[in-house]
Amino acid sequence: MASGFCKNCSRLLRDFAAYLRRVCRELGQKIRDFFRELCQCTCLRNTPDRSFLRKMTSIHLMYDHETQLLNQESLQALNRLAASENPDLQMTAAVCYLHLSHHLTSPLPEAFMEPVMALLFSSDLDVQKTISLSLVNLLVKNNVCKEMVIEMGILVPILELFQSGDPTAQCHSCACVAMLASSESNRDAIMVDGIIPLLVLAKSYDPLVQQNATWALLYLTQSDWSTRILCQAGAIPVLVLLLQSSDSEVQFYSCTALCNIAAVREHHPKFLSIGGHYLLKSLLTLMSSSVQKNSAQACRCLQTLSKNGLIQEQQMELDCVLPLKALLKTSTPAWTESALTLLSALSGHPPNNEILVNEGLLDVMGQLLHHHRSSSVVITHISKIITNLSSSCMGQQAVMESQCLSGLLRALVSPALSDETLLHVTSCLHHLMTWDPLKSKLSETVTSEQVSRLVKLSAQTHNLQLSYNCAAIISKLEMTGEITQLLRPHYITMSEYLLVFLKNKDVKFQHLGIVTIFNLKKDGEFSALLANSELEVQLWKVHAQTEETRRLLLMIQPISPSSLNP
Template sequence: MASSLCANCSRLLREFAANLRNICRKFEQKVRDIFRELCECTCLRITPERSILRRRTQVSQSLHLLYEDDSRLLSQDGLRAVGRLSASENTDLQMTAAVYYLHVSHRLKSHLPDDYMEPVMALLLSTDLNVQKTISLALVNLLAKNNVCKDLVIDMGMLVPILELFQSGDAAAQCHSCACVAMLASSESNRDVIMVDGIIPLLALAKSYEPQLQLNATWALLHLTQSDWSARLLCEAGAIPVLVLLLQSSDSEVQFCSCSALRNIADVQEHHPRLLSIGGHYLLKSLLTLMSSSVQKNSAQACRCLQALSKNVVIQEQLMELDCVLPLKTLLKTSTAAFTEPAVTLLSALSAHPPNNDVLVGEGLLDEIGQLLHHQRSSTAIITHSCVIITNLCSSCVGQQAVMESRCLSGLLQALRSPALSDDTMLHLASCLHHLMTWDLLRSKLSTAITAEQVSGLVKLSGQIKNPPLSFNCAAIVSKLQMTDEIAGMLRPHYVTMSQYLLLFLKKEDVKFQQLGIVTIFTLKTDGDFSSLLVDSELELQLRKMHLQTEETRRLLQMIHPL
């Protein structure tokens, strides 16, 4: 076919094609030269090692894709990938696996399958400290959220590399591993294993100047003091001086953990000589200082520790010498029962030792107890120990006068109306009131202060035959009330109820109950209404029966009297 182009256009097209071929040859030569230089560089040489690394990088990239989808966190593909990465000798790939576990530890809301624990062991054994730090932090998170079984961690032998991290010299690695040990030690079944190689390193780390590391080590020591056997080993290894020094820490959490550990140790009296072996009453002084802390949980815990130590009379005497009453009275004024209870418990223990009583009365303790009983926040424990303190301190004339001048009596009567008191607490309350009524002055004041509602409550409790001690003490209080017109008016509505429990008292084999019944009837007969009720009643018949039995007993005794 003939060309439709003119001669000039044909010429121009031929020149363009020739120039294009020339440009392409030059470009091809330049590209060939660039690729030749690139191939000569080791970066792009294709070797078997490079091929393996490329495949591992692909695995790593696929693992990172799982981060975006929580539902795929624990897939079989993920398990295979993390298994290959953790088994690699390349620390970058190991770090990828460790970071994956760290991600899982933050996002996981369920139990981590046991199969996933094998790679964790491999990563803990890594030669790279950064990998070990990352995986130990992940393990801390998993243990804290109970995503893994503590016993399984021990059974797999992970404790060995965890403890080895103590010697790493890296504060972060030590901190993470120490936190792991603390959480593992919270399981009683693991403590024996940890004690074998962990005591000395933990004591060393507890003296660290790194605050978080010191806290984690003290936390672990606290868990280890929760069993008698491990606490004994800790004492033998020299833990007590370390824990006592930690009471002076600037970190309030360290103070709390060390104080709690010392309290656990103090619960076993055989450890008291070691606790007191530090000269100058250093432990007691430190605890008293901590008791004045602005951190209330620390002051309460110091008080509990002192209460455990106060079972020892020698320690009680030393506490009194160190003027422990003032900070204890301060704690009684706190607004939270959880902090008041330890103080009143310790004061209860101190009041049980008679030589302390004059000092306690002189310090105005009964005034504070009276105020405490009037507060609505008074718990069962506060009421119980307040009753013990009042009973102990009113054993002297000075104590009786202090009770008279304080609000203790009205506080005890008010406590009678406290809702849902246990029988044990009510027994302490009734026993204390009964004890106070053995003194004429206190009896007169209590008879004047008692209300109709409180009398009704005492009568009701007197009929609790299933609880003989409570029934006896409440009935004894009623029997000792001075039979004024006002008291008689309060008792009249309850004469029928009282006759019923008095009849049961007279029928009991226990002479103590019989005597109380007779004394009560004698007191009530001063009121004509009760005398009328008594005539020809079953209660009067029982009294006559007892009289005949007594006469028979007297006659028989007279028979043997010449002997």
């Protein structure tokens, strides 16, 4: 599965990096003051690390001359400081790495990771917290290779920090694990000893620890194998509980992780085993969140879960339509799209349709069509919903009383819609025209611009199904005086695409061509145009082929169905 960052994680990382820059600017000044005073002390004049300390007093030059710092002499000094049993000297090295992690613009040489390992094993917790924060920053900026960190065994001391009991240390170590887990090849190593501690820290009372632990768990749901291990370890109840967190980021991470897990059907029984519809109630509550991304993600999670019939029934029992309708009334596109995605899935289950129609959903769809004419996602889902709900007499009557037909026709002429979206729109219109009252209403309301659009799309050849849908709509128009006047300017174009249809080897195109010609011949002007034309010649060819096929079939003794199943 993909290991790249989503839009939200990218934003979070940028915010985190900005925070580190602010902290490190202040820290940088303190470091310079510290080394300035330290180097003036006589007790350091004979210390082997004095040259290194003097170099650190000008560390602010590192941003422009980082290669001058990343040399063998500096590496030896850092190794000596890190290996020292003096916590103050260890902290000196850790602070240098922190400042380095802020300013470094190129990859950190692998040799410079050895002191990091030693500092993570320090007996001083402050040293561990400082160096782990440095490592987070280096990972965020991709200054170190995530796979190399795992290969060096640095994961071991990072996971040990989980047991430190210090929220800051736990926060930093969870962030490190989250960054390492963003690389798919690292997840196996993390799964061995990291799952249970992460699940424990995800229930921490410290919001930042909880946030970073949940962030790491989210990355572990991005591959099937790690997701399976997570579920076996009891991750689903923990993630469901986190939906109720007061932290919006924790809500988002847990909801996204649950959405990833729900995509695999084998985990659905675990969702169903959570009593009292707690999961669905939590998601429905989150769906009404004022935080847009959380509301949208809750909708996506419910939509993924709705593929399970039992879970979908539970959603309907909990009256999920009401909050969905509320989302549809907002002016936020993401909320509208998420709600429609879920409603599209619910309407695809016939037992739900009567409830959805009674809730006035078709009336809402008609209104949305008149306000979101340029949104392909919105138009696509609305078309699916109308098609699904108009399969009953009650739904067809509701379409008649709503703005659905006029909205679909308006969408038809929108220049912003893709062929894929138009395919859904025309499929829906074609479906509606199988019902006589709706066919009559459409014939009464269609405009010249809409007829021109249908003819143009019927004549295009790059999308045959779209061409078929549009031609099928035209074939069902009632040849009233108004429709005749609208079609006459297009008779030549229509004759051209009808000729193509009749020559098509696909029988459904031939049949559609014949039906359309039969309907258009009700107008004497088209009949005159048809006479002695290439279209008429092709029509007789199809007739002759059909007759020949019928004659050949009559030569075969019909086989009794009972003889096929003795």
